[in-house]
Amino acid sequence: MADESSTPRRIADGYVEQVAAYDPMVSAWLGLNPGDDRQPDLSPEGFEGLAELARGALVELDGSVVEGPTEEACARLLRERLTAELAVQGAGDNFRQLRNVGTHVHRVREIFTVMPTATEEDWAAVAGRLRNLPGALDGYRATLREGISRGLLSAPRQAAAVVGQLTAWTGEAAGQDAGAGWFADFVADGPERLRPELDGAALRATAAVAEFRDWLRDTYAPAAADVPDAVGRERYLRAARLCTGADLDLDEAYAWAWSEFHRLDGEMRVEAHRVLPGATPVEAMRHLEEHGHAVKGAEGIRDWLQQIMDEAIEALDGPHFDISGPVRKVESLIAPAGSSAAAYYSGPSLDFSRPGRTYLPTLGRDTFPTWQLVSTWYHEGVPGHHLQLAQWVAVADRLSRYQVTLGKVSANVEGWALYAERLMDDLGFFAEPARRLGFLDEQMLRTIRVIIDTGMHLGLAVPADSGFHPGERWTPALAAEFMATYNGSPAEMRSSEIDRYLGWPGQAIGYKLGERAWRQGREAARRRQGAAFDLKAWHMKALSQGSFGLDDLADNLASL
Numbered sequence: 001m002a003d004e005s006s007t008p009r010r011i012a013d014g015y016v017e018q019v020a021a022y023d024p025m026v027s028a029w030l031g032l033n034p035g036d037d038r039q040p041d042l043s044p045e046g047f048e049g050l051a052e053l054a055r056g057a058l059v060e061l062d063g064s065v066v067e068g069p070t071e072e073a074c075a076r077l078l079r080e081r082l083t084a085e086l087a088v089q090g091a092g093d094n095f096r097q098l099r100n101v102g103t104h105v106h107r108v109r110e111i112f113t114v115m116p117t118a119t120e121e122d123w124a125a126v127a128g129r130l131r132n133l134p135g136a137l138d139g140y141r142a143t144l145r146e147g148i149s150r151g152l153l154s155a156p157r158q159a160a161a162v163v164g165q166l167t168a169w170t171g172e173a174a175g176q177d178a179g180a181g182w183f184a185d186f187v188a189d190g191p192e193r194l195r196p197e198l199d200g201a202a203l204r205a206t207a208a209v210a211e212f213r214d215w216l217r218d219t220y221a222p223a224a225a226d227v228p229d230a231v232g233r234e235r236y237l238r239a240a241r242l243c244t245g246a247d248l249d250l251d252e253a254y255a256w257a258w259s260e261f262h263r264l265d266g267e268m269r270v271e272a273h274r275v276l277p278g279a280t281p282v283e284a285m286r287h288l289e290e291h292g293h294a295v296k297g298a299e300g301i302r303d304w305l306q307q308i309m310d311e312a313i314e315a316l317d318g319p320h321f322d323i324s325g326p327v328r329k330v331e332s333l334i335a336p337a338g339s340s341a342a343a344y345y346s347g348p349s350l351d352f353s354r355p356g357r358t359y360l361p362t363l364g365r366d367t368f369p370t371w372q373l374v375s376t377w378y379h380e381g382v383p384g385h386h387l388q389l390a391q392w393v394a395v396a397d398r399l400s401r402y403q404v405t406l407g408k409v410s411a412n413v414e415g416w417a418l419y420a421e422r423l424m425d426d427l428g429f430f431a432e433p434a435r436r437l438g439f440l441d442e443q444m445l446r447t448i449r450v451i452i453d454t455g456m457h458l459g460l461a462v463p464a465d466s467g468f469h470p471g472e473r474w475t476p477a478l479a480a481e482f483m484a485t486y487n488g489s490p491a492e493m494r495s496s497e498i499d500r501y502l503g504w505p506g507q508a509i510g511y512k513l514g515e516r517a518w519r520q521g522r523e524a525a526r527r528r529q530g531a532a533f534d535l536k537a538w539h540m541k542a543l544s545q546g547s548f549g550l551d552d553l554a555d556n557l558a559s560l
Contacts, residue, residue, distance in 0.1 A: 006060070006063060006064045006065050007064060007065055007066070007067070007071055008061060008064050008066055008071045008072075008074040008075035008078060008400075009070075009071060009074050009399075009400040011057060011060045011061055011064055011078065012057075012074050012077075012078045012400040012401070012402035012403070012407070013400050013401050013402060014057075014060075015053065015054075015057040015078070015402060015406070016030075016400075016401045016402050016405060016406055018053050018057075019050065019053060019406060020032050020033070021033075022049060022050065022053060023040055023041075023050065024036050024038040024039065024040060024111065024129075025040045025107045025110070025111050026406070028111050028114045028115055029114050029347075029349070029405075030349060030350050030401075030405060031114075031348075031349025031350050031351050031353055031354055032350070034115075034116050034122065034125065035121065035125050036125065037124075037125045037126075037127075037128025037129045037131075037132060038128075038129070038132055039108055039111065039129060039132040039133055039135065039136035040104070040107050040108070040111070040136060041136070041139055042104050042105075042107075042108075042136055042137075042139040042140035042143060043138075043139030043140070043142050043143060044095075044142060044143050044146050046139060047089065047094045047143065050089075051085075051086060051089050054082040054085055054086055055082075055086065057078065057082060058079065058082050058083070058086075061075060061078060061079055070399075073403075073545075073546075073548070073552075073556075074399070074400050074402070074403055076552065077402070077403060077407045077546075077547055077548065077549070078402060078407065080245055080549055080551070081245070081406070081407050081409070081549075084241045084242045084245070085242065087238055087241070087242075088238060088239070088242055091235070091238060092147070092150060092152045093152075093235070093238070093239070094143065095143055095144065095146050095147030095150060095152045096144075096147045096152045096153050096154045097154070098144075098154040098158040098159055098161075098162050098216075098220075098503065099154070099158050099161065099162070099499070099500060099502075099503025099504050100158075100161040100162065100165060100340050100341075100496060100499050100500055100503065101340035101342070101344075101500055101504065102504065103162070104140055104143075105137070105140055105162060105166075105212075106165075108133050108136045108137060109169060109182065109183075109336075109338075111129065112126065112129065112183075112186055113336075113346070114346065114349070114354060115129070116353070116354070117189070117190075120191050120193065120194065123187075123190045123191055123194050123198065124194065126186075126187065126190065126198065127187075127194060127197045127198050127201045128201075130183060130187070130198070130201035130202055130204070130205045131201045131204065131205075133204075133205040133208055133209075134204065134205065134207075134208035137208050137209070137211075137212040140212075141212060141215060144220060148220070148223050153220075153223060153224040153227045154224060154227065154503065155224060155227045155228060155229045155502065155503075156221050156224050156225060156227065157229060157476075157499055157502065157503075158499065158502070158503040159216050159217070159220050159221040159224055160221065161496075161499045161503070162213075162216060163213050163216050163217045163221070165338040165339075165340075166209050166210070166212065166213035166216070166338065167213060167338075168182075168337040168338030169181055169182045169183070169206070169209050169337070169338045170182075170206050170209055170210050170213070171184075171206075171337075172210075173337065173338070180202070180203065180206065181202075181206040181209075182206075182336055182337060182338065183202035183203075183205045183206050183209075184199070184202045184203065184206065186202070187199065187201075187202045229456065229476055229502045230456050230457045230458075230459065230502070231457050231505045232457065232458075233250075233457075233458055235505065236250075236454075236457045236458060236505045236506055237250070237506075239504075239505040239506040239507070240505065240506030240509065241506075242506070243409075243410045243411060243504075243506045243507040243509075243510050244409065244410070244411035244506065244509070244510050244513065244514070244549065244550045245409040245411065245412070245548070245549015245550050245551055245552070245553075246411070246549055246550035246551045247551070248509075248513070248550075250454050250458065253450055253454060253509060253513060254450065254451065254454045254455065254460055255463075256450075256516075257447055257450035257451045257454075257512065258451065258463055258466065260447045260450075260512065261444070261447050261448070261451065261486075264440060264443055264444045264447060265281075265444070265486065267440055268281040268437065268440045268441065268444065269281060271284075271433055271436050271437045271440055272284035272285075272437060274433035274436075274437075275287065275288065275433045275434055275437055281437070281441070281486070281488070282485070282486075282488065284437060285371075285437065285441065285488030286488075288369060288371040288434050288437070288438075288488075289369050289371075289488075292369050292370070292371045292434050293369070293370050293371065293434070294367050294368055294369045294370060295367075295368045295370060296366065296367055296368075297366060298334050298362055298366070300368075301334075301360065301368040301373075302332050302333065302334055302360070303332075304368075304370070305332040305358065305360060305373065305377050305381075306331070306332035308373075308374060308377045308378075308381070309330055309332065309358070309377060309381040309382050309386070312378065312381065312382040312383065312424075312429075313328055313330075313382050315429075316382065316383055319536070320383075320427065320535070320536055320539070321383065321387065321536065321539055321540065321543075322536075322540055323382070323387065325394065326348070326352035326355070326390070326394070327386075327387070327390040327391055327394055329352075329355045329356070330355060330356045330357070330358065330381050330382065330386040330390070331355055331356070331357045331358070332357075332358050332360070332377075332381075333357050333358065333359050333360075334359070334360055334361075334362060335359035335360060335361040335362070339359070339361050340361065340496060340500065341361055341363060341492055341493045341495075341496035341497070342361070342493070342496065342497070342500075343358065343359060343360050343361065343376050343377075343380050344358075344359050344380065345357070345358050345359070345380045345381070345384075345385040345386060345389075346359070347385070347386075347389040347390065347393070348389075348390055348393055349393075350393060350396065350401070350405075352390075352393065356381075356385075356386040356389065356390050358377065358380040358381050358385075358386070360373075363490065363492050363493070371434040371435060371437065371438040372438035372441060372442065372488065372489075373438070374429075374430075374435045374438060374439075375421050375424070375430070375435070375438050375439040375441075375442045376438075376442060378420055378421050378424045378429070379417040379418065379420060379421050379442070380417070383420040383423065383424070384416070384417035384420040384421065385413060385416075385417050387420070387543065388413060388416045388417070388420075388543055389404075389408075389413065391543040391544060392404035392543075392544075392546060392547075395544045395546075398544070399545075399546045400546075403546030403547050404546050404547065407546070407547040408547050409547050409548065409549045409550070410507055410510050411509075411510030411511075411513055411514035411517075411549070411550050412514055412517075412547055412548055412549065412550070412553055413514075414510050414511040414514050415510060415511065415512075415513065415514015415515045415516070415517055415518050415550075415553075416514070416515075416518055416543075417511075418443070418446055418511045418512065418514065418515040419514075419515045419518040419519060421439055421442060421443070422439075422443070422515070422519075424439075425439055438488075441487060441488045441489075444486060444487055445483075445487050445489065445497075446508075446511040446512045446515075447512055448482065448483060448486060448487060449497075449501065449508035449509060449511060449512070450508070450509045450512050450513065451482075452474060452479040452482060452483075452498070452501060453501045453505070453506070453508045453509050454509060455473075455474030455479070456474045456475065456476065456479055456501065456502060457502075457505050459473050459474065460473070460474060461473055461474075462474070462478075468482060468485065469481075476498055476502065479498050479501075480494060480495070480498055483497065483498070510550075513550060514550065514553075517550050517553045517554040517557075518542075518553070518554075518557065520554045520557075520558075521542075521553060521554040521555070521556065521557020521558045521560075522535075522538065522542075522557060524554070524557070524558030525538055525557060525558050525559070525560055528558065538560055541560040542557055542560055545560075
């Protein structure tokens with residue numbers, strides 16, 4: 001009889017427990033250890049400790065007993081994910097991770113947004129975590145210093161982006177109301193008995209953020225002055241493997257994205273005419289920004305977006321999905337100042353005590369045109385990220401915790417969310433021309449991402465038949481012009497997007513490439529089953545299988 005402790009599922013779940021005990025950000029995200037007041041260890045030693053856990057799990061996996069397709073899928077995912085993570089670590093990329101979204105430094109604030117704050121004991125943990133924030137930043141300063149000594153640095157634009165965000169955290173950014181910053185605002189709802197402790201800890205945390213920001217600006221940025229924006233093919237392939245779970249044919253992806261670009265451009269021209277006869281897509285989108293439906297105020301748009309998700313749940317549950325229990329709950333929130341410019345989603349804790357949440361950055365606005373937001377909230381909420389990731393949590397007992405948490409592959413989940421937007425179009429939810437143009441514009445944005453992300457980092461040429469600067473090599477300036485010409489996002493959003501692509505190579509391409517894998521898998525399943533194919537049943541099976549990388553996703557979906 002096989003030793004059950006050596007199965008891939010047991011090894012994977014044991015690894016999750018080890019990481020959660022080691023990394024308080026993971027613990028807080030999963031909803032474990034609610035009294036923990038630690039901050040992540042962002043020092044070189046902290047990263048090495050995580051790498052040791054990964055290496056240990058791989059050794060265990062080598063000796064595991066793999067019986068059946070479920071265990072085989074878990075083993076394959078665990079091995080691929082840990083190998084990809086260790087490749088990034090081994091190349092020293094952790095020593096130069098700075099960008100405007102999803103980085104180590106953002107975790108020292110993000111951890112507070114996933115902590116419970118219902119009781120006085122919860123707030124005591126908040127106070128402790130605030131006191132530990134300066135040490136976490138000291139650790140990351142040591143990591144970045146090690147990167148400087150090794151010649152592994154991020155480009156100046158990445159440092160500048162983070163400096164701007166940290167300034168917003170402290171409450172000192174231009175256009176912000178005068179105040180003591182995000183941490184002071186966060187503890188304002190704390191219990192009266194702990195007010196002096198919370199206020200003092202928030203003040204010290206804010207001072208530590210300002211000190212770290214000044215170091216980035218005055219020491220790190222000058223040291224990085226000659227670092228190029230583009231990372232080159234070798235580093236790009238390493239990063240893309242981590243984000244997609246695949247060794248990609250980048251030239252094929254670039255060419256395919258151009259074909260998608262031309263298809264979408266044609267559809268957008270037709271839809272633009274329906275919005276404003278005779279208008280180009282950009283003219284129609286500008287018209288919608290100025291004269292289309294809009295919602296006033298941050299609370300107004302938060303409530304409006306909540307209604308969009310609630311209506312989607314009611315419409316989709318039954319005919320198209322089974323949406324039950326805690327999966328039905330998702331909250332719409334306004335993103336805190338100093339976040340990235342793009343909307344985002346945060347998944348529920350393992351026990352659903354913290355629900356899934358969508359976040360809208362206001363970008364300093366008080367009026368919010370909605371023509372583009374409907375598609376975005378189908379992406380972030382239902383049937384997009386929330387439906388997939390909350391369903392994963394709901395079926396965690398059938399899989400391994402690893403397959404529904406740490407084993408998440410960005411291109412899989414972003415691909416599903418983009419697939420979900422197109423599904424809503426297929427189901428007729430974009431009958432209004434303004435909303436359908438918004439959906440197409442979102443598809444175009446994700447297509448542009450593949451083109452300029454690969455184009456900038458690999459120095460690719462614009463095709464001769466593109467209709468846009470043929471033969472030129474991609475640069476950030478050319479990418480900015482391309483986005484302004486073919487995408488309706490505001491200028492601040494476009495600038496943030498380009499910073500993001502340059503700082504997070506290989507992530508932005510996963511949306512369209514992931515959607516392609518989802519659609520290919522569905523069509524292969526439809527062909528295989530013929531008249532017996534049931535789209536709702538296929539969706540629920542697909543949403544209950546946990547994580548797969550793009551090397552395996554389409555084939556797995558085809559077999560359902």
